[in-house]
Amino acid sequence: MKQLRIVKSIIIETWLGFKQSGWSNWLVISILAIALTIFGGILQVTISLQNLVSSWGSQLEISAYLKDDNDPKVIANEIKQIPGVESIEIIPKEIAWQDMQKSLHVASVVNPLPNTLHVKVISSNSVEDVASRIKLLGSVEHVRFPLKVARRLNQFRQFIEISGLALTAALTVATLTVIGNTIHLVIQARQREIEILSLMGVSPSYIKSPLILQGAFYGAISGLLAMAVLWAVHLYINPLITEQLLGFAPLVSRSMEVSILQTFAILMLLGVAVGAGGSWWTSGRYIKV
């Protein structure tokens, strides 16, 4: 019961903090919402592109041509153990030969083709590694894969990841600064209460809790606003993308569906974490026992 009363008291203090902050509440929420919207937009594009690149990457296929007198199923099982392998399709040499004969009208000679394994990987960045490990198998005669495409896709993915991280870091710093300044203003406005509470023996954690809660609320409200904006943009943009990129449309559209949910979850978590974290840091800096 005592803990409940303390929680109630903290909530009341948080509400008073909001009331005292007045217009600066909306200032901080606006700035934070703008930062989160930009961040969310870029994040969404990044996740979509990553998903897309991954999808393309997984389309990259490694062809492993086997030496004769080896059981393709046994080798396929061996290759399955290699990390990064998504699936393996066995093309027996008889079927490959039949197909070739049908399409090229080849004369009836002895089948020169080897048994072949088509190996799909989970992501483009594992293509090179998986291919080199397959090459090491004694039962494999030759391995072919689109090396240049794999490398380009990897470079593109790395660029997206690094620029996403850099942008996240920059926006986090900017957001922390805005929240820190706002909470500093709240602390200054409530200096007397804080001083009295401290001198009367109220614990610093109680004194800081309403400020941290206030920061978390800023983050949550800003996160919701950013989500609303991004959702509206998503609804507007998705049909356009479907229309413009007809070839990739199903892939892009599905990537965006997944990424907007991921973005919303990240925005809420980041908003609350940055809001609460910024307040915690500022209150720790300015409130001393």
Added chain:
Amino acid sequence: MIRLQNVHKNYGGCPALTNINLHIAPGEFAFLVGPSGAGKSTLMRLLYREEAPTTGMVFVGGVNLNRLRANQVPLLRRKLGIIFQDYKLLPRQTAFANVAYVLRALGVDEREIARRVTSALCVVNLENKGDAYPDELSGGEQQRVGIARAIVNGPPVLLADEPTGNLDPATSLEIVQLLARISERGTTILISTHDQFIVNATRKRVIALRQGEISSDVDSGFYDAEPSAMQNIEG
């Protein structure tokens, strides 16, 4: 109840207190007097651990404040009542809410808060002013709200830092008499002041500080703002 042993306090190499040795027994009422800059406020801040001594030991209620960790400071302060010259009341809260403020923060039950606050306001003769806001009260009444807030938790020690500094002589005397009545119930009280009128009218123990050192310590003394005028009227 309060004990200082060989306490020194320096600020950037400049001594604020020098070799302070002091003992105040439980239930005792004492004045800490001296001109501005004598070190009264520094000594008071050592007692509620707003500051730590440079060297020496400080004990309050049997607790060695030198060994107190930062997270234990709030526990010490709950055993103290602190009264300030500027009252430190919350302007947008009533007298009742001001006194109840810290109790709510400590999670005390509302009925218990009502009982304790009403009782504390009765002690300071403000039982009918609970709904008044600070700006509707006189300076003396505001200080009495400050006293009610200091005693509401039933602390064994009351520290008053220049409690009459903003009051006229008649009201100052009223406040000190009120504190003397509280002391009769067993509370140890230390008042820092440079107001010779209240000291001389009360005739309690007087500890005089001069340039950071205890220049005299007499029972039932009186104080003259002029240096070296400390006398023991019973001696």
